[in-house]
Amino acid sequence: MKKVEAIIKPFKLDEVKDALNEIGIQGITVSEIKGFGRQKGHTELYRGAEYVVDFIPKIKMEIIVSDDIVSKVVETIEQAAKTGRIGDGKIFVTPVEEVVRIRTGERGEDAL
Ligand SMILES: Nc1ncnc2c1ncn2[C@@H]1O[C@H](COP(=O)(O)OP(=O)(O)OP(=O)(O)O)[C@@H](O)[C@H]1O
Numbered sequence: 001m002k003k004v005e006a007i008i009k010p011f012k013l014d015e016v017k018d019a020l021n022e023i024g025i026q027g028i029t030v031s032e033i034k035g036f037g038r039q040k041g042h043t044e045l046y047r048g049a050e051y052v053v054d055f056i057p058k059i060k061m062e063i064i065v066s067d068d069i070v071s072k073v074v075e076t077i078e079q080a081a082k083t084g085r086i087g088d089g090k091i092f093v094t095p096v097e098e099v100v101r102i103r104t105g106e107r108g109e110d111a112l
Pocket residue numbers: 007034035036037038039056058085086087088089090
């Protein structure tokens with residue numbers, strides 16, 4: 001299993017969520033975060049306003065999936081989140097050792 005962690009532009013959340021629903025993703029964790037990338041200290045547009053501060057509001061999505069659909073999930077997010085402008089975000093993929101569904105006690109991929 002893998003964790004796909006995507007940092008995206010907030011206005012792209014619905015589009016990315018819909019695209020993930022279409023490929024059958026069952027669960028997503030979403031957080032409002034702030035961050036910066038390479039343009040640290042430079043301006044980036046957010047809701048029409050120029051931010052000159054280091055930290056720009058972003059959305060972090062976390063999705064745990066089985067290994068066989070990781071690339072599909074990454075490509076789906078990539079396509080839905082892309083505007084072609086700076087600050088489109090990043091996708092990180094990391095290994096996940098265990099998942100437990102608390103209600104049933106299921107473990108591993110059965111618990112996803
Ligand atoms: N190396 C990193 N480690 C952790 N978080 C990162 C990293 N790079 C980017 N992020 C997160 O992703 C968000 C979006 O990054 P961003 O898309 O601006 O990356 P970038 O490398 O500057 O690419 P671009 O040139 O397209 O803007 C940042 O606000 C930050 O939250």
